[in-house]
Ligand SMILES: Nc1ncnc2c1ncn2[C@@H]1O[C@H](COP(=O)(O)OP(=O)(O)OP(=O)(O)O)[C@@H](O)[C@H]1O
């Protein structure tokens with residue numbers, strides 16, 4: 001029979017090992033309709049400034065605040081995200097929400113990811129507009145216990161919150177997917193707003209033209 005002291009010691013060693021091997025994973029959730037350079041810069045800046053191991057881009061199936069937008073098919077959004085991040089080994093895609101379907105509540109997703117990967121610590125990256133909206137998120141108090149939120153500045157939104165958000169200072173990038181969709185409709189160039197591969201994909205599939 002294992003003595004109490006031995007069991008305690010084993011537990012301490014296990015905890016120590018876990019804290020050394022734990023991976024720090026950033027999650028950038030979004031609709032990515034389409035993905036743009038703002039997403040890439042914020043992911044890279046948060047990763048490097050906080051010393052994260054990786055950032056996973058996580059396209060949603062149906063965003064909880066559906067009133068805000070109409071998104072194109074998930075397959076096209078996933079393909080464009082994949083094209084955007086190709087070539088960066090520290091970036092990846094998390095398909096949990098697309099695979100689960102339904103409304104993509106972050107609480108449900110992070111519970112699922114934490115259960116699947118207890119070895120990871122998660123940092124959920126959001127823009128200032130989403131930080132402002134946090135009080136309305138589904139089960140926000142429970143979600144706060146599952147992840148560390150990381151906020152980056154966004155034009156016209158405050159950099160304060162009643163929640164313990166970790167702010168990372170990056171240059172203001174006044175680009176949004178809405179702006180890109182509007183520019184396409186109006187026949188304006190989106191070169192350098194998105195990666196060349198994404199611009200090519202949009203052109204080939206004639207996305208966002210009406
Ligand atoms: N230029 C930006 N600066 C800071 N955060 C951004 C920027 N663009 C997007 N984000 C953040 O990235 C996450 C995913 O954004 P999303 O895919 O909805 O893009 P979006 O540009 O906000 O789209 P839309 O204009 O359709 O609302 C959100 O947390 C959003 O706040």
Ligand SMILES: O=C(O)c1ccc[n+]([C@@H]2O[C@H](COP(=O)([O-])O)[C@@H](O)[C@H]2O)c1
Nearest residue numbers: 029030031060063064104105106137138
């Ligand atoms: O869970 C919620 O209640 C909730 C409310 C608003 C946004 N989110 C998540 O925040 C991320 C950014 O949202 P969006 O709509 O700007 O793409 C995306 O992963 C959404 O699922 C989550």
